[in-house]
Amino acid sequence: MSHDDLPRIAEYDGPVGGWGSAKGMAAVGHVAKAGPGALETLAHQNKAGGTMCSSCAWGKPAQPHAAEFCENGAKATLWDLTTARCGPDFFARHTVSELVTWSEYDLERQGRLTHPMRYDADQDRYVETTWQEACEAIGAELRRLDPKKVTFYASGKAGLEASYLYALFARSYGHTNLPDSSNMCHETTSVGLKQVIGSPVGTCVLEDFEHCDMILHVGQNPGTNSPRMLHPLQQAAKRGCHIVAMNPLREKGLLEFANPQSPLQMTVGAPTEIADSYLQVRTGGDIAALTGIAKHVLELEETEGGVLDHDFLTRHCHGLQDWMDWVAATDWTRLERVSGLTRQQMQHTAVCYARSKAVIGVYGMGLTQHVHGSDAIGALVNLLLLRGNIGRKGAGCSPVRGHSNVQGQRTVGITEKPELVPNDTLRDLFGIEPPSEEGWNTTAFVRALLEGRAQGFVGLGGNLARAVPDQDRVAQAWGRMPLTVHIATRLNRTHLMPGQSSWILPCLVRAEEDMQDGVNQQVTIEDSFSHIHASTGKRSPAAEHLKSEVAIVAALAEATLDANPKLAWADWTADYARIRSLIEATYPDDFHDFETRMTQPGGFYRGNPARERDWQTDTGRANFTVPRDLDATGLGDGADLFRLMTLRSNDQFNTTIYGMSDRLRGIEGDRMLVMMSPEDMRELGIQAEERITLRGADGDARQVAGLRVIPYDLPRGCIAGYFPELNPLSPLDRHDMVSDTPASKGIPVRIVADQSPSGIASDR
Numbered sequence: 001m002s003h004d005d006l007p008r009i010a011e012y013d014g015p016v017g018g019w020g021s022a023k024g025m026a027a028v029g030h031v032a033k034a035g036p037g038a039l040e041t042l043a044h045q046n047k048a049g050g051t052m053c054s055s056c057a058w059g060k061p062a063q064p065h066a067a068e069f070c071e072n073g074a075k076a077t078l079w080d081l082t083t084a085r086c087g088p089d090f091f092a093r094h095t096v097s098e099l100v101t102w103s104e105y106d107l108e109r110q111g112r113l114t115h116p117m118r119y120d121a122d123q124d125r126y127v128e129t130t131w132q133e134a135c136e137a138i139g140a141e142l143r144r145l146d147p148k149k150v151t152f153y154a155s156g157k158a159g160l161e162a163s164y165l166y167a168l169f170a171r172s173y174g175h176t177n178l179p180d181s182s183n184m185c186h187e188t189t190s191v192g193l194k195q196v197i198g199s200p201v202g203t204c205v206l207e208d209f210e211h212c213d214m215i216l217h218v219g220q221n222p223g224t225n226s227p228r229m230l231h232p233l234q235q236a237a238k239r240g241c242h243i244v245a246m247n248p249l250r251e252k253g254l255l256e257f258a259n260p261q262s263p264l265q266m267t268v269g270a271p272t273e274i275a276d277s278y279l280q281v282r283t284g285g286d287i288a289a290l291t292g293i294a295k296h297v298l299e300l301e302e303t304e305g306g307v308l309d310h311d312f313l314t315r316h317c318h319g320l321q322d323w324m325d326w327v328a329a330t331d332w333t334r335l336e337r338v339s340g341l342t343r344q345q346m347q348h349t350a351v352c353y354a355r356s357k358a359v360i361g362v363y364g365m366g367l368t369q370h371v372h373g374s375d376a377i378g379a380l381v382n383l384l385l386l387r388g389n390i391g392r393k394g395a396g397c398s399p400v401r402g403h404s405n406v407q408g409q410r411t412v413g414i415t416e417k418p419e420l421v422p423n424d425t426l427r428d429l430f431g432i433e434p435p436s437e438e439g440w441n442t443t444a445f446v447r448a449l450l451e452g453r454a455q456g457f458v459g460l461g462g463n464l465a466r467a468v469p470d471q472d473r474v475a476q477a478w479g480r481m482p483l484t485v486h487i488a489t490r491l492n493r494t495h496l497m498p499g500q501s502s503w504i505l506p507c508l509v510r511a512e513e514d515m516q517d518g519v520n521q522q523v524t525i526e527d528s529f530s531h532i533h534a535s536t537g538k539r540s541p542a543a544e545h546l547k548s549e550v551a552i553v554a555a556l557a558e559a560t561l562d563a564n565p566k567l568a569w570a571d572w573t574a575d576y577a578r579i580r581s582l583i584e585a586t587y588p589d590d591f592h593d594f595e596t597r598m599t600q601p602g603g604f605y606r607g608n609p610a611r612e613r614d615w616q617t618d619t620g621r622a623n624f625t626v627p628r629d630l631d632a633t634g635l636g637d638g639a640d641l642f643r644l645m646t647l648r649s650n651d652q653f654n655t656t657i658y659g660m661s662d663r664l665r666g667i668e669g670d671r672m673l674v675m676m677s678p679e680d681m682r683e684l685g686i687q688a689e690e691r692i693t694l695r696g697a698d699g700d701a702r703q704v705a706g707l708r709v710i711p712y713d714l715p716r717g718c719i720a721g722y723f724p725e726l727n728p729l730s731p732l733d734r735h736d737m738v739s740d741t742p743a744s745k746g747i748p749v750r751i752v753a754d755q756s757p758s759g760i761a762s763d764r
């Protein structure tokens with residue numbers, strides 16, 4: 001490679017929104033070959049009567065901006081509405097063995113899938129098939145397999161209607177192996193937050209961001225992953241609300257933001273400072289940092305008084321004294337060492353917290369994707385509880401969810417845990433016998449796959465073989481399954497690991513018209529704030545053979561299950577309001593008057609007992625937690641291991657790679673890289689742009705080679721790179737202790753010199 005070909009690292013010094021994001025969208029629009037209707041779709045995106053964005057799950061305000069979309073939501077829409085097509089002729093030109101070597105970027109760039117495809121092992125190609133042939137063959141295969149060894153995965157995009165039917169199909173067929181992308185994401189919240197406050201979802205609503213005077217923003221990157229959140233953050237900062245960011249990496253989106261919808265800021269480019277304090281914790285240092293802050297809050301109560309909300313603590317909390325004893329026994333030296341912060345930083349934050357009247361704790365993958373992620377959530381909740389910051393206006397706990405309907409999929413029954421669904425109601429409504437034993441979550445499914453116990457896989461979206469830990473081992477095992485079925489919009493690597501009988505079933509995207517019996521159907525989704533919105537697609541479908549996710553799930557169910565007059569799959573497909581009435585009948589508290597409420601601007605709130613201070617926990621109160629470990633990675637000190645966090649760039653949606661630009665971090669070029677502190681580089685004698693290899697912890701074979709080193713402002717010993725390229729380094733058995741969420745942050749790795757031409761790597 002000549003010097004000119006080397007990918008460039010540009011120091012990005014413009015603010016997050018503004019012209020930079022406009023250019024980023026234009027670049028992706030070009031690659032995506034978006035059609036003319038895309039702009040029209042953007043104009044009504046996230047507004048009542050319009051299409052709900054298929055990117056993130058951030059709330060949709062009742063009074064939207066003129067353009068209620070962001071750079072990355074626009075990219076998702078442009079990508080969905082591409083004019084490029086990946087049809088039978090494409091598959092005729094390429095064998096699967098060839099395609100599996102292509103990058104995610106190159107595969108998805110081929111455009112929208114157009115025909116149902118069947119894998120033909122003799123030719124090693126996907127060949128065109130009909131819906132009838134596909135459904136009959138899949139149904140026959142499913143009937144032949146043991147349902148307990150079949151998995152139905154869902155990736156968090158499909159609406160409530162398709163999701164409800166999918167879960168019903170699984171239970172009628174005889175399993176609850178219903179892993180969801182949530183299992184790799186906010187399952188730590190679903191289980192961990194539930195244990196402490198009785199709610200598996202956040203307690204805030206969007207309006208709370210207008211009333212808080214402090215936001216503690218932990219381990220989440222709004223500039224890239226929920227850019228519409230920058231508006232409320234910017235408004236809050238302008239009001240004088242303190243925004244304290246806790247993150248090992250200095251994220252542009254938390255530092256400053258120029259509103260691309262404010263013409264003045266677009267021209268003068270003056271950004272709003274967002275975080276007024278940036279706590280650069282070590283990776284996995286949050287339990288210690290949050291405990292340090294809480295420790296000083298307790299000290300302030302002693303010295304100044306009037307800091308704790310005694311009334312709230314007495315009436316609503318459990319375990320305070322045990323926790324206080326533990327805090328007292330945990331000295332500042334340890335808290336400083338594990339958090340990587342100074343005592344003064346923690347104390348300063350404590351003073352700000354103690355003076356604030358309403359505090360929101362926001363968090364994302366930086367908290368949830370750790371071995372002790374649930375304890376990290378517990379530590380955040382401990383701090384919030386001290387001043388009664390849950391269950392009142394402007395305060396609460398606000399996990400920022402990922403996929404646009406990932407929270408909703410859980411709400412309507414996509415869960416491996418039988419106790420979370422009203423099985424008696426399902427029995428009454430459908431005359432089925434739902435399995436009573438716990439099914440597989442993602443980790444359990446991957447374990448079963450590696451051990452040869454998994455027999456069949458159906459994916460309602462997703463690119464699961466690439467999103468999970470231990471990617472290399474998974475890739476070897478995937479094709480051993482007798483049946484693999486993918487309901488998808490674009491081609492991805494998981495599709496290219498065909499089982500003995502393998503099918504790709506192409507579906508509509510949310511922005512497209514979904515005509516059934518001559519009527520365009522609406523679907524519904526739930527955002528991060530438990531608000532449910534109707535969404536209407538308005539574009540013409542990308543190809544005539546596409547079906548909706550509802551229609552595909554229903555057709556597969558019909559082809560698989562014995563006839564049952566109470567399971568009226570075809571009738572339900574003809575009118576989605578019938579599915580919504582089933583959802584309402586199954587979950588009447590959440591979904592009463594579903595059909596009328598779903599179109600209201602801002603969506604309808606399905607409520608949350610914890611917000612009303614009704615604690616549905618084992619103690620009936622909000623629980624203080626003593627963590628299992630002060631270090632969320634569980635790695636301890638001393639080892640020469642680096643803590644690797646695997647993140648998203650600004651140009652991707654999970655495994656969908658839009659381009660090679662991580663604009664906000666000032667990184668351009670290829671994605672095979674590692675960000676590292678200049679001090680660590682100096683000590684190891686590594687130069688910028690040098691290629692290195694990362695290896696797993698001692699003695700394991702996990703390795704990724706050819707990674708370009710980028711100097712970055714990170715704490716020592718903490719490095720960062722991109723998901724999914726680095727997933728071969730993530731061990732399946734490192735996951736949150738209570739929820740099994742893979743520990744995608746804090747992966748223990750060693751740095752070795754890159755493979756020499758002889759192929760021998762030397763240790764640094």
Ligand SMILES: Nc1nc2c(c(=O)[nH]1)N[C@H]1C(S)=C(S)[C@@H](COP(=O)(O)OP(=O)(O)OC[C@H]3O[C@@H](n4cnc5c(=O)[nH]c(N)nc54)[C@H](O)[C@@H]3O)O[C@H]1N2
Nearest residue numbers: 072219220221225283284364365366402403648652653654
């Ligand atoms: N454009 C775009 N939007 C998306 C997605 C996407 O890929 N692209 N993905 C969607 C999905 S499914 C999800 S789940 C969300 C994910 O959104 P995020 O929760 O923002 O996820 P990550 O990109 O993984 O980044 C996590 C942040 O945590 C920080 N971090 C890492 N380790 C630690 C730690 O130990 N402590 C602390 N305090 N911080 C840490 C990282 O520096 C990073 O800023 O975004 C959703 N939205």
Ligand SMILES: Nc1nc2c(c(=O)[nH]1)N[C@H]1C(S)=C(S)[C@@H](COP(=O)(O)OP(=O)(O)OC[C@H]3O[C@@H](n4cnc5c(=O)[nH]c(N)nc54)[C@H](O)[C@@H]3O)O[C@H]1N2
Nearest residue numbers: 155181184185461462463467488490492646654655723744
């Ligand atoms: N190392 C590491 N691993 C991670 C993470 C991390 O931070 N680090 N994050 C984890 C998280 S938070 C998540 S959520 C998972 C994501 O894991 P997944 O949800 O499994 O992955 P995606 O990449 O979002 O899936 C993309 C594919 O979905 C299909 N698709 C797109 N839109 C639609 C649609 O509308 N309908 C249907 N049926 N299909 C569609 C397309 O074919 C596309 O190729 O990855 C997890 N893995």
Ligand SMILES: [Mo]
Nearest residue numbers: 181185402403
């Ligand atoms: Mo996610």
